Amino acid sequence: MANVRLEHITKRFGDVVAVDDVSIEIEDKNFVALLGPSGCGKTTTLRIVAGLETLTSGDVYIGGKLVNELSPRERNVAMVFQSYALYPHMSVFENMAFPLKIRKVPKEEIRKRVRDAASLLGVDELLDRKPKELSGGQRQRVALGRAMVRNPEVFLLDEPLSNLDAKLRVYMRAELKRLQRNLGVTTIYVTHDQVEALTMSDRIAVMNEGKLQQVDGPDELYSKPANTWVAGFIGSPPMNFFDCTLSLEPQHCLDATEFKLEIDPNLAKAIKEKASSNELVLGARPEDLTVVKGKPDKADILAEIYVVEPVGESTIVDLKIGKYLAKARAPAGFKAEIGERVGVNIGREKMHIFEKRTDQLLL
Numbered sequence: 001m002a003n004v005r006l007e008h009i010t011k012r013f014g015d016v017v018a019v020d021d022v023s024i025e026i027e028d029k030n031f032v033a034l035l036g037p038s039g040c041g042k043t044t045t046l047r048i049v050a051g052l053e054t055l056t057s058g059d060v061y062i063g064g065k066l067v068n069e070l071s072p073r074e075r076n077v078a079m080v081f082q083s084y085a086l087y088p089h090m091s092v093f094e095n096m097a098f099p100l101k102i103r104k105v106p107k108e109e110i111r112k113r114v115r116d117a118a119s120l121l122g123v124d125e126l127l128d129r130k131p132k133e134l135s136g137g138q139r140q141r142v143a144l145g146r147a148m149v150r151n152p153e154v155f156l157l158d159e160p161l162s163n164l165d166a167k168l169r170v171y172m173r174a175e176l177k178r179l180q181r182n183l184g185v186t187t188i189y190v191t192h193d194q195v196e197a198l199t200m201s202d203r204i205a206v207m208n209e210g211k212l213q214q215v216d217g218p219d220e221l222y223s224k225p226a227n228t229w230v231a232g233f234i235g236s237p238p239m240n241f242f243d244c245t246l247s248l249e250p251q252h253c254l255d256a257t258e259f260k261l262e263i264d265p266n267l268a269k270a271i272k273e274k275a276s277s278n279e280l281v282l283g284a285r286p287e288d289l290t291v292v293k294g295k296p297d298k299a300d301i302l303a304e305i306y307v308v309e310p311v312g313e314s315t316i317v318d319l320k321i322g323k324y325l326a327k328a329r330a331p332a333g334f335k336a337e338i339g340e341r342v343g344v345n346i347g348r349e350k351m352h353i354f355e356k357r358t359d360q361l362l363l
Contacts, residue, residue: 002028002062002063002064002153002154002186003025003026003027003028003061003062003063003064003186004024004025004026004049004060004061004062004154004186004188005024005025005026005059005060005061005064006022006023006024006025006045006048006049006058006059006060006061007023007058007059007060007061008021008022008023008057008058008059009021009022009023009045009048009055009057009058009059009060010022010055010056010057010058011041011044011045011048011053011055011056012056017210018041018044018210019041019044019045019048019210020041020209020210020211021058021211022041022045022058022207022210022211022212023212024205024212024215026186026188026203027186028186029184029185029186030186030187030202030203031177031180031187031189031200031201031202032187032188032189032201032202032203032204032205033188033189033190033191033196033197033200033201033203033204033205034046034188034189034190034191034205034207035191035192035194035197035204035205035206035207036192036206036207036208036213036233037192037208037233038192039209040207040208040209040210041207041209041210041211042190042191042192042207043158043159043190045190045207046079046156046158046188046190048060049062049077049154049156049188050072050075050077050079050156051067051070051071051072051074051075051077052072052079055068062075062076062077062153062154063153075154076150076152076153076154077152077153077154077155077156078099078147078148078150078152078154078155078156079147079156079157079158080143080144080147080155080156080157080158080160081143081158081160082158082159082160082162082163083163084131084139084140084142084143084163085143086131086139086142086143086146087131088130088131088132089130090130090131091127091128091129091130092118092123092126092127092128092129092130092131092134092142093114093118093127093128095131095142095146096114096117096118096127096142096145096146096149097110097111097114097149098146099146099149099150100113100114100149100150110149113149113151114127114145114149115127117145117148117149118145120148120179120182121141121142121144121145121148121179122141123138123141123142123145126138126142136163136164136165136168137164137168137171137172140160140161140163140164140172143160144160144176144179148183152185153185153186154185154186154187154188155180155185155186155187155188156187156188157176157187157188157189157190158190159190159191159192160176160189161173161176161191161193161196162191162193169196173196173199173200176200177199177200189201194233194234194235194236195236197218198218198221198222198234199218201218202217203215203216203217204216204217204218204221206221206230206233206234208229208233213226213227213229213230214226214227214230221234222234222235224361225239225352225361226360226361227354227358227359227360227361228241228281228283228354228359229359231283231352231354231361235285235286237286237316237327237329239283239284239285239286239352240283240284240285240286240289240324240326240327241281241282241283241354242256242258242281242282242283242284242321242324242326243256243257243279243280243281243282243356244256244257244261244280244281244282245278245279245280246268246271246272246275246278246280247260248268248272252264252265252267252268254280254282254353256282257322258301258321258322258323258324259300259301259302259321259322261282261300261301261346262300263348264348267348267363270363271353271362271363274355274362274363275355275362276355276357276358277355277356277357279355279356279357280353280354280355280356280362281353281354281355281356281359282351282352282353282354283351283352283353283354284326284346284347284350284351284352285350286316286326286327286328286329287329288346288347288350288351289319289326289327289328289329289344289345289346289347290328290344290345290346290347291303291317291319291328291330291334291336291342291343291344292342292343292344292345293336293340293342293343295343296341296342296343297343298343299342299343299344299345300343300344300345300346301321301343301344301345301346302321302341302343302344303319303320303321303326303341303342303343303344304319304320304321304339304340304341304342305317305318305319305320305336305337305338305339305340305341305342306318306319306320306325306338307338308334308335308336308338310332312332313332314329314330314331314332315329315330315331315332315333315334316328316329316330317329317330317334317336319342319344321344326344328344
């Protein structure tokens with residue numbers, strides 16, 4: 001197998017910069033997701049690795065070998081597309097065997113590889129069927145099988161689950177993760193779905209407007225986002241943000257105008273040492289806001305119920321805090337009337353402090 005290294009890759013389409021100076025190191029056998037909104041450059045990055053797009057500048061290494069000038073076929077990577085791309089006139093066996101046939105692999109070897117892959121994917125009883133006779137999940141497995149039989153050094157997956165229904169996506173996430181662990185193949189997975197990225201990946205590379213925002217493990221990405229964009233993109237509902245300044249008199253607090261949040265003097269000292277200005281952003285995830293009914297004046301913040309959204313295992317509470325609309329996660333069965341005054345407490349150990357000028361995380 002092989003590691004993949006991208007060094008300062010840039011891709012321009014005329015005046016449009018689709019990928020802007022991106023560098024990522026992907027270790028051998030790792031599962032790495034390229035995550036971001038539509039148009040962020042993640043699929044273009046994947047196509048550059050595959051050799052389907054030419055670089056404007058930068059270098060791509062696979063297994064320590066510079067592959068800039070190699071054709072897709074010479075790179076020994078296998079790509080699975082969002083659309084499955086199965087040949088409708090061929091059987092499942094013929095679809096899976098096709099990449100081996102054009103490489104003139106002996107027939108007995110083709111049969112063995114296809115049957116081994118089909119057995120691993122649970123489609124061994126479907127080999128005689130045509131794609132139109134398969135469900136969406138079965139077609140996706142066949143597309144994966146066609147990539148697997150080549151024994152590639154790297155799997156490249158471009159939103160392979162996006163055409164499946166919600167229930168099947170959850171099932172296939174687990175199946176893909178298990179399959180990748182069993183095969184031990186380095187995998188790059190493009191998705192706009194943060195749940196897919198968080199649940200499946202060893203590391204996640206978050207992109208926006210062609211730029212790499214952060215590369216980290218799922219837990220680190222969630223608990224220590226590099227900037228306000230990542231913090232707002234990762235998490236559902238997203239993180240709440242409040243503009244504020246640091247005040248040291250008469251007590252140490254974060255002054256957000258709508259409320260003043262008292263903080264530990266050591267935290268205040270750390271903020272003052274790290275910040276280049278006094279313009280800050282306080283970030284707090286919905287699960288770190290606690291809604292207090294009764295005696296709201298005793299809480300950190302006074303708020304008004306804007307709307308209540310039951311979501312089964314919990315309740316999302318939309319709160320009006322002066323000019324801000326914030327979301328808190330409350331237990332299932334939480335009840336409140338629109339316009340009701342409540343208190344809100346913020347978990348000090350979980351809140352995030354960003355510098356407003358740079359949007360970068362301070363603490």
